[in-house]
Each structure stands twice: as structure tokens, then as C-alpha cells.
Amino acid sequence: MNHSLQWRVVPLTESHGRELCSWNYPPPYDLYNWPAWETMQHEALEFADPLIRSKQYGAVVDEDDSLCGFVQFFPIVGVTRLGLGLRPDLSGHTEKHGKGKGLGAAFVKLLVQEAKRRSPLNEIDLEVLVWNERAIRTYAKAGFVITDTYERQTPTGMATFHCMVFSDEEDQ
Structure with missing residues (x-):
């Protein structure tokens, strides 16, 4: 069963934002x-x-x-640079049909399709921390390739990132 067939991108509401602030990823993904919704509101963050x-934001919801x-x-x-997150209980899971059939790709x-719909002429890329091998594999399965590696400032200090660009198979 491919859960993503039931998923769709809808406008992100304040209620969705509150829920996102309650999600807790385990280390090292924490x-x-x-931050807490109140902090996000007070500082007008994201x-x-x-x-x-x-x-800029969309919510991905299921059939319910x-x-x-x-x-x-x-x-x-x-x-169009994608920023994204999958609900913690859905991250890192694979489907019954074997390795490489996870929900992430x-x-x-789905997000690439929506980015193309919104801005059909734009290149689509994303940034990923170099240590996040699980995400890098997922993005590669979805059609992204590493095009650059660099350091940049984050809220917790300098970190090394890959820039990955979507490469449509039809263009290859």
C-alpha cells in the first residue's frame, strides 16, 4: 500500500503550525x-x-x-528551495514490500510535483546536513543529486551541507 497516494498538499493553517511545534524527533534528528508555538509567534518565525x-508553506495531509x-x-x-518534514512517527519507516519502499521518497x-505546479520553470533544490545519510538516500531515490557541499551558519553554529538538485529523469 502506498500511503502517499492519499496525501495532498493544502494551505498550512495556524492549527497545523501549532501541531508542528509539538512534534518531537529523536536524537540526532531533534x-x-x-520551538514552542508561543515562541514562534512572539518572534514571528517562519x-x-x-x-x-x-x-511559502504547505501542509501534507492524508485522506482523514x-x-x-x-x-x-x-x-x-x-x-524553488524545498524545506520539508515528515511527521516523526512516519520518518525512517519502510513499507511491507521491502527495503527501499519507504514513505520518504x-x-x-509529492512535494516536487507541487513545486513544479507552483513554479514550472524553476529548478528545485534542497539543503541537507552531510551527516543525515538517511535523508540523503531518500532524496536520491526521489531524483535529487548532490551538486555542492559547503559550510554555513545555523542557529547552533557552523554546519556542513550538501545542496541537492532535482534531476528529472526525462531530462537525462
Whole structure:
């Protein structure tokens, strides 16, 4: 069963934002946890800012409208940079049909389709920490390739990232 066939991208609401702030990823992925909703609102961070939320964010929901993930479509000239997260209990899982059939690649492919729909001429890329091999494998399965590696500042200090660009098989 491919759960992603039931998933769709909808506008991210304030209620979704509150729920995202309650998600807790286990170490070492806990650095992806969002601050408390009250902190996000007070500092007008990311999806707590209504304008940023409406222009850049989407919620990924299932057939019951349960929140399964989120996506940010960050605009750069000629590029849509994806920011994304899958609900912690869905992360790192594989389906019954064997290795390599996890939910992550289908989730990312759905987000790529939505990014193409929103900005069909843009390149699609994302950044991933170099140590996050699970995410790198997932993104590669979804059609992304590493094009650059660099260090940049994060809220917790300098970190090394790969930039991965979506490569449509039809273009190869």
C-alpha cells in the first residue's frame, strides 16, 4: 500500500503550525524540532508569520486530513528551495514490500510535483546536513543529486551541507 497516494498538499493553517511545534524527533534528528508555538509567534518565525505561512508553506495531509508533513517552497531567483518534514512517527519507516519502499521518497516526490505546479520553470533544490545519510538516500531515490557541499551558519553554529538538485529523469 502506498500511503502517499492519499496525501495532498493544502494551505498550512495556524492549527497545523501549532501541531508542528509539538512534534518531537529523536536524537540526532531533534535539531529539526521547532520551538514552542508561543515562541514562534512572539518572534514571528517562519510559519508563525501569517504572510510567510500563506506564501511559502504547505501542509501534507492524508485522506482523514491528519497532518503527515509540511513543506516550505522558499523562493530564490529561478529556484524553488524545498524545506520539508515528515511527521516523526512516519520518518525512517519502510513499507511491507521491502527495503527501499519507504514513505520518504514518495513524500518528497509529492512535494516536487507541487513545486513544479507552483513554479514550472524553476529548478528545485534542497539543503541537507552531510551527516543525515538517511535523508540523503531518500532524496536520491526521489531524483535529487548532490551538486555542492559547503559550510554555513545555523542557529547552533557552523554546519556542513550538501545542496541537492532535482534531476528529472526525462531530462537525462
